[in-house]
Amino acid sequence: MKRVVLALLPVALLASFGVFVWNEPIRGTILQIMFPGRLSYIYERVSLARLVYEHVALVAISGSLAAIAGVTLGVFVTRPIGRDFHPIVQDISSVAQTFPPVAVLALAVPAIGFGFAPSIAALFIYSILPVINNTISGLDSIDAGVVEASRGVGMTRRQILFLTELPLAARVIAAGIRTSLVINVGTATIGAVVGAGGLGTVIVSGLVRDNAAYVFTGAITAAFFAFGLDYVIGRVERRFYDARSN
């Protein structure tokens, strides 16, 4: 019984999230009960569903580019050809990681401009850092003996990378991508300030117009999105490892 409830809980949450986002009358009623006496409950300029799409697009585009580029760069600096760059890449990425996300986002405005595309660039720059860090530390932590053994059985360099090193580092790399995506969802929310669109738009609008219902709408949706993404990646990871360890 408990297991059934636990298994159905995510489904139920997802369903209520869907209703909240797509069904405006129901959302309006909920908000009216929570925040009585407001002039408006439904953000009228853009639909919430549209903002969710924008947010997904921001995170999906910048996040997947960052994952690809980050892993590639991490692999490059651990190969003989790029080994010279190993320390400098690690340095730059660890210094850059202490930069606040708002700073990266805000600096993108003078550098590349206002709107969706510059925000993608800023999100990309920020979310590539955990991927690089984890790829490097994942690959570095592999026992040299394992690589040696792979060479011993006659594997080529490419085979060693794809069949030995990357699978062994996969767990650490995946953790980096997960961190990167969760940070990305949060940073994308602030992106509304620089015209990126997304769920931050309705929060910022609510703050400016002193409308708590708007703020709540955006905040709860963004929080659910981040939560859901983290949960799904966690599940995928676990399934992947369970399947492999059997």
Place this chain on the structure above:
Amino acid sequence: MTSQRNGGSAPEKTTLLGVVLMGVALLRPLYAFKENRVALGEPVTLFETGVPFGVIAVCVLVLLAGILAFAPQTTRVRWAKIAAGLLLFSSLLITLAVSGSAAVAGTEFARVTPSTGFWLGVLASFVLIQGSLHGADVRYSAKIAVGLIPFLVTFVPAIAGMLDSLAPMQEYYNRESRFVSELGTHLWLSAAAVLGATVIGVPLGVVAYRRKAAERPVFALINGIQTVPSLALFGLMIAPLAFLSREFPLLRAVGIRGIGNAPALIALTLYALLPIVRNAYTSLAVIQGSVVEAGKGMGMSRTQMLRYVEVPIAVPIILSGIRVSTVQAIGNTAVAPLIGAGWLGAFVFQGIGQGAPDLVVMGVLPIVLLSVFVDRGLAILISALSPTGLREAPT
């Protein structure tokens, strides 16, 4: 892995990267000259600055670095590259300051904005310096000294008024008194959040370690909080606090409202929890391990164990958590202006709102510098406090 370089016949690639970056920087404008605050800038490259000393210095240094990349990488060559990097940064800044002052002389509102050429040059210097520091057999104190030089080179002329022609400096002068108070509040609030998180987080970590039943819910909760976007968490604080403030006059009297410092401080504290709880938990796990067995084996008393084993091991681990939390808190505090709390981030959002990129830079720089300095400072402190046997070079 040992490098297969033999006798320095292969060039040092990091240095080459620095030289290439500087080469690109030379083609880009060093700064933009603006008639007034909102005017579009006219780009000026290094060669157009009219500062022959700067042009010659930069070209010579780039050439020198290029040659040194092909020399055998002895300690002396590495120090020469570090010096070249530091001088390159200084030359760029001096050229910018001298040419900028000349350009705005006699005008009332004109200013110069550092451009891509300058920022790329800064990156090139960083690559040259940092890349050479790594291979060199350098003491940690020397590394810190080298790291501080660029800041001295920037701050001293800035205080002396030599950088006054730069647009971010002008934005700063327009808001000087507010800037100081905002900086104070920013520091105070970040510190208060981290302090609060430490007071709550360390006991929470202990509880999570001691009671297995508490472990999962505690971590699920604080992990969950970290997952929520900062702006959303700030937003979610507003409604309940506004409600409490409305219902309980006492709370209203002490200044707790839906917007402002109260919700921001609560959200920042919640955010700061995860690293602190996690590290408190880890420190206990480490203490309970074999080190303690060894101490017992040596016949240490309970107080001796605490004094010589447990505290020295736990403090650096807990401090590492506080370090992560502090850097995060400084960054998150920058978002707080959106919920009506002031602080440094306010300049950033004002700058974005007014379409004044220089104001954005002026607001962002102190936040970034604060994060970097606090991060480095705590790293040094942690390394100094670690037991010698467990000490690692600060990262």
